[in-house]
Amino acid sequence: MSEFLSRNRSWLMTLLCLVAALWVLAWWRAEGTPQPLAEGADGKLQCLSYTAFRKPDETPMNPDASVDEARVREDLSILSARTGCVRTYSVIQGLEHVPKVAKALGMQVLMGIWIGRERDKNDLEIERAIALARQYPDTIRGIVVGNEVLLRREQSAQQMATYLDRVRAAVDIPVTYADVWEFWAENKSLADHVSFVTVHILPYWEDHPVGIHDAIQHITGTAEQMRQMFHGKDVLIGETGWPSAGRQRMAAVASRVNEARFMREFSQAAADHHLNYNFIEGFDQPWKRGQEGAMGGNWGVFDSDGQPKFPATGPVAEDPHWYRGWLGAAAGALVALWLLRVWRVRGRATQVQLVALGVASGGLLVAQARYGTIWNRDVLEWGTSVIFGLASVALVVVMARLIALGRSDRPAGGGLESLDGVQVPSFITLWRRRRAHFDALDWLGVCRSFFLFGGALMALLLVFDSRYRGFPTVLYMLPLLGLLMARLAGLRLVGDAEERVLARICALGAVLFVLMEGFANTQSWVFGLTLLALVAAAGGLRLCRRGICRR
Incomplete structure (x- = not known):
């Protein structure tokens, strides 16, 4: 035996x-094994989020960190292969160079003003942004006063209205505020203080995450709800995208193939539904992994070295x-x-x-x-x-x-x-x-x-x-x-x-x-x-x- x-x-x-x-x-x-994917809309992406701190040892959380004009020129030259527009989130730490470089490259800018808890810093950002808007009126297509400030509970809706009115009175450029769609729904009156409504729709990060198979329908449906909610006022999808790496959230799987699929299918859906959008984001951001895990640092169309993460057309392999x-x-x-x-x-x-x-x-x-x-x-x-x-x-x-x-x-x-x-x-x-x-x-x-x-x-x-x-x-x-x-x-x-x-x-x-x-x-x-x-x-x-x- x-x-x-x-x-x-x-x-x-x-x-x-x-x-x-x-x-x-x-x-x-x-x-x-390359996976066959649908092709996206012809032409470039409408706009890409740009944060200059893309290398592993860089972070905007360091108040002394800054990038020079040469670095901004290098980055925008890379991004110009996929888009003619960049969205920024601040006008300090070297990002004040973006309008000048964008003008030289024939690009446009959705210029962001970072609004946080500290009023002195908010005032500095606002005054610098107003000066840049007056200097580059043909390059800056819009000013985004604050990004998800209400979501972070750092300012009230009333205070944001005050900031928005202040900037609108100082420039002849469209002004908006950006937040997730739920907070726009909770603060409808803020729409009276913006030129257009900027909403973030991120199926992966929703409270009830949406899988890649239903993501596009979720975005187009939510955008239509926003249009109806604000009685036909122009709506910009200020952030949408998909992570190429990270943990799964319910049916939402972070992967390289899914990011490529999302970008292509969404660009086509945006063309079909006449949606204005900004894709998040231009480059992977390693510093975000400390705040949001692997998912936070892997939303880029390009990796942190400036290389494309997947081809714009044709099949895509996971690795x-x-x-x-x-x-x-x-x-x-x-x-x-x-x-x-x-x-x-x-x-x-x-x-x-x-x-x-x-x-x-x-x-x-x-x-x-x-x-x-x-x-x-x-x-x-x-x-x-x-x-x-x-x-x-x-x-x-x-x-x-x-x-x-x-x-x-x-x-x-x-x-x-x-x-x-x-x-x-x-x-x-x-x-x-x-x-x-x-x-x-x-x-x-x-x-x-x-x-x-x-x-x-x-x-x-x-x-x-x-x-x-x-x-x-x-x-x-x-x-x-x-x-x-x-x-x-x-x-x-x-x-x-x-x-x-x-x-x-x-x-x-x-x-x-x-x-x-x-x-x-x-x-x-x-x-x-x-x-x-x-x-x-x-x-x-x-x-x-x-x-x-x-x-």
Whole structure:
């Protein structure tokens, strides 16, 4: 019977490794497969939001930060390939150069005045904007006094009316105020103080997010409601767009393909419905990731280096650099072949298992690195990602070593059956024993404890602070693979009370955040299932019946 179980487990182990390797290769290839998309309206986009602070170390939140005229000229020269108009949000920190540069390039400007809590700064912005409007009346097509001020609760509608009247009295250029459509609906009287109404309609960021399939209809319908609400007054969609990266919100999936699709379909719908619009935004803004997660920094038509993120026409792939995943898989296979030689592994099944494991591990490590590039914002987050990746590698290497040897340092005999029933201690147990040296099984226990802790922490964050957090499924795929292999090898993964608490937090948190996000959010329930599988593979929960508990 023991020999039968050993053969059966060996086949299951081989199947698991092969399926994991093939899935990783197929997933990366799917990421690089061009998706056919509808073509957009002919010509350029009507207007693009422009914020000069597009590079990773730049932020307008630094009051001393500023850009020079040469930088503005470089940026607008790039944007002029896709639009003849830019919308700004301030006239300080170097943005006062925009009208001059735009005039030289034959572009127009929707010039923004930043209105916040501090009246002195508001007055400075207003006076500088009035001076620029008088200097460049043919270049500045409109002045936007305040951006989502009511949404941020930084000024009252009455005070905004005062600011608007002040600017309108000083210039002969159309003046407007910009906010999300809900706040315009709550403050209809403000329309009497503007030349035209500027509304923001962002399906992804709605309180009830709208998926890409319904996004265009949502925008055109909302714009028509605004026209009717303000009795035919001109309406400008001041911000609309779609993020190319970030977490899913209900049915709204942030992706490169979806951003390209949105831009093309919306530009055509705008032409069909005679809508005026400004697309957000010209460049990706890395500094926004600190405020809004990965989604906030990835709305640009161009990336932060000034390169187009997707072609204006033709098919679009989610990741044009998908081949890096295959290169990682190839590197993993080479490492596995080297280990086969170093460890002198002879069994054909074991060789197949280790090479397939190397392919899966290499491809998943590249996916982990890509996830970190999108989501990590500082040294702490990068350090955590590196530690997580190293722990994933350690877990897989430990399992590869155990498979190669076919035994542990504790039981006697050979073959996978020698591991059957061997207990793997938790980190807490090892800590209490104060062992000077850990063997392979000890390190397996340390890794298992680490991933349960990480899963529990992530589950809590997604329950209590989820809006700007992603679902890091890819980070847990490699640990899950390693723990599943441990179970197939017959190892008894027994945790202490602390680990069982972590496992229950993982399980309960997974159920809660899936229910909170809704089943339309596929990223949520896929990560939830991954956490539940991780808990089951780690042996963190016990199933009891009639007083008998088993793992």
